[in-house]
Amino acid sequence: xxxxxxxxxxxxxxxxxxxxxxxxxxxxxxxxxxxxxxxxxxxxxxxxxxxxxxxxxxxxxxxxxxxxxxxxxxxxxxxxxxxxxxxxxxxxxxxxxxxxxxxxxxxxxxxxxxxxxxxxxxxxxxxxxxxxxxxxxxxxxxxxxxxxxxxxxxxxxxxxxxxxxxxxxxxxxxxxxxxxxxxxxxxxxxxxxxxxxxxxxxxxxxxxxxxxxxxxxxxxxxxxxxxxxxxxxxxxxxxxxxxxxxxxxxxxxxxxxxxxxxxxxxxx
Amino acid sequence: xxxxxxxxxxxxxxxxxxxxxxxxxxxxxxxxxxxxxxxxxxxxxxxxxxxxxxxxxxxxxxxxxxxxxxxxxxxxxxxxxxxxxxxxxxxxxxxxxxxxxxxxxxxxxxxxxxxxxxxxxxxxxxxxxxxxxxxxxxxxxxxxxxxxxxxxxxxxxxxxxxxxxxxxxxxxxxxxxxxxxxxxxxxxxxxxxxxxxxxxxxxxxxxxxxxxxxxxxxxxxxxxxxxxxxxxxxxxxxxxxxxxxxxxxxxxxxxxxxxxxxxxx
Numbered sequence: 001x002x003x004x005x006x007x008x009x010x011x012x013x014x015x016x017x018x019x020x021x022x023x024x025x026x027x028x029x030x031x032x033x034x035x036x037x038x039x040x041x042x043x044x045x046x047x048x049x050x051x052x053x054x055x056x057x058x059x060x061x062x063x064x065x066x067x068x069x070x071x072x073x074x075x076x077x078x079x080x081x082x083x084x085x086x087x088x089x090x091x092x093x094x095x096x097x098x099x100x101x102x103x104x105x106x107x108x109x110x111x112x113x114x115x116x117x118x119x120x121x122x123x124x125x126x127x128x129x130x131x132x133x134x135x136x137x138x139x140x141x142x143x144x145x146x147x148x149x150x151x152x153x154x155x156x157x158x159x160x161x162x163x164x165x166x167x168x169x170x171x172x173x174x175x176x177x178x179x180x181x182x183x184x185x186x187x188x189x190x191x192x193x194x195x196x197x198x199x200x201x202x203x204x205x206x207x208x209x210x211x212x213x214x215x216x217x218x219x220x221x222x223x224x225x226x227x228x229x230x231x232x233x234x235x236x237x238x239x240x241x242x243x244x245x246x247x248x249x250x251x252x253x254x255x256x257x258x259x260x261x262x263x264x265x266x267x268x
Numbered sequence: 269x270x271x272x273x274x275x276x277x278x279x280x281x282x283x284x285x286x287x288x289x290x291x292x293x294x295x296x297x298x299x300x301x302x303x304x305x306x307x308x309x310x311x312x313x314x315x316x317x318x319x320x321x322x323x324x325x326x327x328x329x330x331x332x333x334x335x336x337x338x339x340x341x342x343x344x345x346x347x348x349x350x351x352x353x354x355x356x357x358x359x360x361x362x363x364x365x366x367x368x369x370x371x372x373x374x375x376x377x378x379x380x381x382x383x384x385x386x387x388x389x390x391x392x393x394x395x396x397x398x399x400x401x402x403x404x405x406x407x408x409x410x411x412x413x414x415x416x417x418x419x420x421x422x423x424x425x426x427x428x429x430x431x432x433x434x435x436x437x438x439x440x441x442x443x444x445x446x447x448x449x450x451x452x453x454x455x456x457x458x459x460x461x462x463x464x465x466x467x468x469x470x471x472x473x474x475x476x477x478x479x480x481x482x483x484x485x486x487x488x489x490x491x492x493x494x495x496x497x498x499x500x501x502x503x504x505x506x507x508x509x510x511x512x513x514x515x516x517x518x519x520x521x522x523x524x525x526x527x528x529x530x531x532x533x
Contacts, residue, residue: 067444069440069443069444070440094446094447094448095446096446097443097444097445097446098445098446100444102441102444102445104437104440104441106437107437108437108438108440108441109438109441110438110455110456110459110460111435111438111459111460112459112460112462113459121442121445121447121451121455121456122445124442124445124446124447124448124451124455125445125446125447128448128451129451130454132451132455133451133454133455134455175441178441178445182445182446
């Protein structure tokens with residue numbers, strides 16, 4: 001557990017004063033069909049917030065919209081980490097994205113490259129040029145930081161293994177190490193437990209919650225597993241018909257009601 | 269339980285499909301009639317080929333008396349192929365990046381890159397050799413440039429296709445990190461495309477070796493010059509020796525690239 005201190009650790013106190021994310025009237029349509037329909041919500045700083053909803057309810061679209069990946073929202077305001085995200089010009093948007101760590105359902109690692117090279121890619125937001133492209137070209141301090149991130153997810157001994165030879169759980173851990181290498185202040189996770197067996201999925205969720213509890217990071221995580229939503233979040237947001245239909249502290253959530261929401265997108 | 273009835277053996281075709289089929293057949297038949305030699309003509313040609321004073325009899329036995337100078341020319345042919353292919357592959361990569369939907373900085377640049385790649389690929393290498401002979405004069409330099417341009421067209425297209433087919437997931441992940449376009453290409457796209465790049469590069473080398481032997485026929489250096497002279501002077505036995513040595517070179521390169529392909533991919 002030798003990961004470097006994150007800026008968020010320093011900022012945790014100040015960020016905790018306000019929400020890390022405030023969305024107001026966000027809309028996104030594909031071919032005339034509204035996926036997000038003027039939704040508004042707030043994510044408190046220093047907490048794990050779960051986003052739930054039936055398949056096709058727009059959860060992944062929402063996460064991509066938040067960092068303007070895969071097209072621009074049609075309307076609405078996104079205030080994240082003190083930035084008006086929709087107003088950012090391209091160069092500033094790149095710098096802003098570096099502050100937001102994204103964990104993907106399919107890991108999205110570069111196959112054929114080693115775990116260490118993939119983790120080194122996390123430095124690309126703050127270090128450009130060949131030194132950030134592959135681990136072999138990286139400066140000693142970057143390699144040491146990448147190793148520390150791999151150590152934090154328990155994979156320091158697989159640093160030089162090709163990621164396409166690792167198990168699904170190990171690949172997800174490498175992806176989390178790459179995200180840590182970014183030194184993010186806010187983590188967006190799109191079903192990080194989806195393609196993993198129950199035990200590994202639980203370990204990955206525990207790892208993400210650990211970043212919230214120990215490092216003071218904020219987390220917005222999509223999960224399709226009810227038990228993970230209940231065990232690894234402080235707050236639950238439910239998305240249905242493109243709007244927030246559920247917003248409550250996890251401690252107040254009842255399991256049958258959540259189950260209905262998972263299956264049918266109907267609030268309890 | 270009622271017995272399931274088998275469907276008809278052939279799908280019913282529409283009138284448009286039948287019309288298309290008839291047009292294709294008409295095109296093939298009319299082309300054969302206009303250009304293909306008659307059986308009678310082929311028969312007479314084969315008889316002439318194997319006559320006591322025919323080409324085949326004059327070619328055998330092959331004359332290897334000039335094996336050393338021919339060997340040096342063969343080496344020059346290989347060097348032309350390697351140099352032209354290497355330069356072509358180096359320049360093909362940026363052309364290919366600019367020609368892809370996902371990586372090109374602007375649609376106009378993408379269209380221009382695709383048009384250039386199509387031009388390089390469409391014009392035969394012999395024509396490029398004639399153009400470069402005008403530019404740099406007779407000799408292997410013109411051959412190298414011709415091979416280079418031909419390979420930009422050949423590899424540029426396949427490199428671009430390989431990059432288009434890569435999984436967009438890792439590229440999205442790097443974009444989300446805030447990586448630059450160049451960082452994204454070098455870190456995510458090229459590593460994922462390497463197996464396809466390697467296969468294309470080896471095919472390009474094989475194609476270059478075969479092509480470079482013919483470039484000498486128009487004066488662009490290599491063994492082709494000697495082959496043309498041998499035919500012009502009716503030294504068919506020496507021509508056969510050159511053809512056999514070219515064949516050995518092409519087979520060696522194909523075997524070598526096949527071995528590398530199996531090891532690397």
